[in-house]
Amino acid sequence: MTAAARAAGGSRARADPALAFTVALLWIAIGLFVLYPIAMLLARVFVDHGHFTLGGVAALVTDRNQVAAFRNSLVLGALVGLAGTLAGFGFALAATRCRLAPWLVRAIDVAVLLPLVSPPFTTAIGYVFSFGPRGLITYDLLGIGNASVYGLTSTMTAEAITYFPIAYLTLRPMLAAIDSNIEGMARSLGASRLHVFRTVTLPLCTPGLANAFLLLFAASLADFATPLILAGNTFPVLPTQAYLQITGLFDLRGGAALSFALLVPALAVFLAQRFWVGRRAFVTITGKGAGQAPFDSFSPPARAVLCGACLALTLFVVYLYALLAYASLVTAFGANETLTLRHYRVVFSEGLRVLGDTLIIAAFATPLGGLYGVLVGYLVAKVRFRGRIAMEIASMINYALPGTIVGIAYLIAFNDPPIAITGTALIIVACYVFRYGATGIRTTVALLAQVDRSLEEASQGLGASDATTFRRITLPLVMPAFLAALGVMFIRSMTAISATIFVVSIGWTLVTVKILENMTELELGVAAAFSVVVVVLVFVGVFAIGRLLRLARAPGAPAVAGMLSA
Amino acid sequence: MPFAIRVTRALSRAAALAVALALAAPALAAELNAYSIWPENWARPMFEEFEKATGIKVNFVRFSSGEALARVIAEKNNPRVDVLFGGPVETFAAGMEQGIFEPYKPPVTPKLAERFRDPNGQWTAIADDPLVFMSNRKFLAEHKLAPPASWNDLLDPAYKNMLQMADARTSGTAVTRIFSILEVNGRDEDKAFAYMKKLRPNVQLYTKSGGGGTLPVGIGQAGAGIFFIVDALDTKAKGYDVAISFPKEGIGTSAEAIALIKGAKHPDEAKKLIDWATSAQMQGLFAKHKINFVPADPDVKIEASLAEVLKGAKIFPIDDKYAGPNRKRMVDRWVAEILNP
């Protein structure tokens, strides 16, 4: 064993055949389901009848619309990052620094989770109904008859509402973990509340805020459903442009080139997170400080303003979902508003097959994705082997790319032999595992960074082999990350759309595709009923996983429960 | 047994099952596979009738025209479906360029009007679908307007930011609309584009799909729009209070088609479906299932209520000899001058 490996508390892949086997197996899987499809797609972009061509990417710099789309995507991502982080931080402060009643915090938790566990478009559609020229809020409430609902502002707001829970769920455990004595100490030195907040609380949160910003930026960059509905004609963004290029102009090369343009900022975000934010986290989860009264950061007026703003936003989220529930219960939303259960009857008769397909696929994708995430996360965080960084980056590719392009890449790569799996459930499961398993990798890496290496050494010192140590000590300790990864996998399996639309088939179709289909068929009620059923199913699943998390007796479990979204 | 081990074992069992499941997916019977561009609530009853008539089961999944075509193109080397069903002729014209269809002329071909069939049999029409103006009656009442009866009615400032219609990059509806405008302007491109430019401030949104604007018009988020008649009548049938009208200058119509995929794995069954769909056998069932397409087969009578709507309307076919070669140029010009000037 090399000195460096020992010093880092790492293990050697060479010494342990089981480990070497696992590494090889993962490389094969990543090669097959990440690198191979992307390579096939790249070949389509850069090879034309056997010759290398830059024709596909040329439009990126020459076409005015595509340049604008690239710029718009970055602007939108930055604004969504800022607005969402601000909202998430506000909620996190309200939950941890305002001494709210516990039931109120729990209620906020549930309401805030809604946008995360629902199919895409739900926020966007609710937003159109509320703020359009005849919107319930703009017209019926405020009497504005000429409101413009399409463009940057709407897209940004709807995305911020959809994604701010990610910021909330990453910032809240961080704020909770700051020892309130530190803030109390600053206050005792004579600082005002505002001064303490500005000079102590805020700087301690900076890495978390940066991380939340990057997560939201990336989410916005890859979001396809919201701009599809809300961006309108004057605000093109890359994911929708790529989609239009492929499905409207049948220009696969141009669409793929556009998506690869997205890869640049997406990769930049990942690298920033991995190498910059990761090194600047001051707060670690120790489990100490439990039982301390949280620091009261705000003067009563400031507290009232903050809590009021959070309450307003929470009510707005609840309102959007109430609207959805309402649409699912009336005959024809906006025309014939007599109550009916007809749409649910459709969901539970004709819709049963698609619900069944979705649940079966989720049932396979969820554990496989969780296992994949934890294994890769463990290997890249704990084991020193050749190509470790390469594996970490490769495993993030499908996650960083917009879903549309991953779907197209899968369609191209897996339609023909040697691996002809289009039309099967396997392609959908693989797409989910290798795309959304990446969150499990990040969670596992983050969790393992908090687990002291002495625990593994203690096991080794007691005579356990590396394999035994992994099985008996490391695995139980990463169980929270595994369960969190399961949660993410389940949510995504039930709600993903952008990649899915190209991998569903005659044999296997999914509920989100069905919702989109119902919307184009004007079956808004059925679409809403499907959405409500999905939200309920996901809530049940996430709740069950949350219970398991509490059962898994491990440090960091509550914190990881918060990572469920990220 | 520790929890971790139990979980690991359960997971490996699940993985094994998943593989088994994936391999066991294909089934065997008299059947064929199709991508339908028609929405499921129209396609499903048609395919069920077909199965009743022939015993052949149609497995299908519905995609928008763009998605369906993108998939067929991507699957070219190893086709997953036998038939592309429904969707505007433009989509099939684009598919022909990619060489994804197998020529096949169903028996009905000689009877069909020229515009309802490809001369080489790459596709054949199954229905005709005229464009209409559809407006929200509440909106009309508020602005004391009559349903638009001329292309110029849509230029009224009352419609400012209140029209929705399809985006020419993604929708055959939009292409038909642009060629309609060209026709009523005597194919004078500059005059036609000047009109579209004048119309632009009234357009709230160019939607990705042809029917994308029907619901907004139905619930009053938009005041009016230009749609295919099937979508407009469907909106009305859902209970939305909309008016359907035609411009006195006339408006275009576009055919819906079906085609056999090159390399189809069930060519015989697929041809049976094409024979059935292009003939009165299917098109005579439109009325029964409240599908408001105009039949392409001249032997099928137009359903009475549909005929009532169409009465007096000036509808002209889009001449493919003119539209075909100019299509891409017009779309590009539309994007450059109208969409984002």
Next chain:
Amino acid sequence: MSGSAKPQAIGVSVEGVTRRFAHAVKGDVFAARDVTLDVAPGEFLTLLGPSGCGKTTTLRMIAGFEAPDAGRIAFGGQDVTRLPANQRGIGFVFQNYALFPHLSVAGNVAYGLRVRRVAEGEIATAVRDVLALVGLAGYESQFPAQMSGGEQQRVALARAIVIRPRVLLFDEPLSNLDARLRVDMREEIRALQRRLAITAIYVTHDQEEAMAVSDRIAVMSGGTIVQTGSAEDLYHRPATPFVASFIGRANLVPATIVATAGDRVTVEALGRRFGIDAGTRAWRAGDSARLIVRPEAVTLARPGEPGALQGTVAARAFLGEKIDYAIDCAGVRLQAVRYNAGPGDLLAPGATVALTLADDALAIVADAGMGVSR
């Protein structure tokens, strides 16, 4: 403990062990440099030194958690240098206890036995016995998070000894405990080690703790062992100024060797001559040196004592049972300590006092600064 015969204790030998680290600022840094140690079977040896001296690295190399860049480690004559930690038969007690948070007390203690595939029945007995031994009978089903620091440390100890290790290793095991508990625990550890007759190597930076538990102490500084010996040896005959000032308190008075005679030397310091033990070093007349004067070896009296040095009280600290004085004498400030004989016995700052130094309590070291002789 499952009650069979005590295992034969084995010795540990460390020969020329070296361990380098790459440091971002300082380049290559020696965490341990040519460390050589011989621990006798059943002996309790402590590695003592300030933080960063290399004691923990040395212990971790003995445990097998780190590999030496050079040198050899043997357990009972068997070379274990390349043997992984899990095959060395050690019991290791970590500074942070490293209890497995997801396992109960019984699960933690039984862990090493399960790894060894001991029958469950035997495990239950062994766990019960060892928990009784460390005073935690009945704690089997508790979880680490529910226990106090002292209890956690006992669990860590029980977990280490229940596997009957060949060598017991402690890495600052008491540093997270409060002062009173620390004293109790170190005595228990010592008693346990005697009773089990296991060779033990113990790392600490607390010299009092080291003296209380150890048979022998190895003082480390800058990655090397400066001096090894019993507590008394180190205290009375320190080899370097560093050892003298790290073990207990010491005045390091500038001195010159005047004459040598066998194992005795005559040195001149504070304007006086003292005849003292030469220690381990060969001295020559004219060598400059430091005279080690322990504060308690300075006897203070009212002025006028015949033959005594004259000094002035510069400061004093009242500690109850004793008083610390700072005395200026012949241009040198000396620390002195005197037991409190009553209020009338206190010396006021500024007072002139007579000092006598007991020759027997003095030692001499080379004047090589405070660092380490290289």
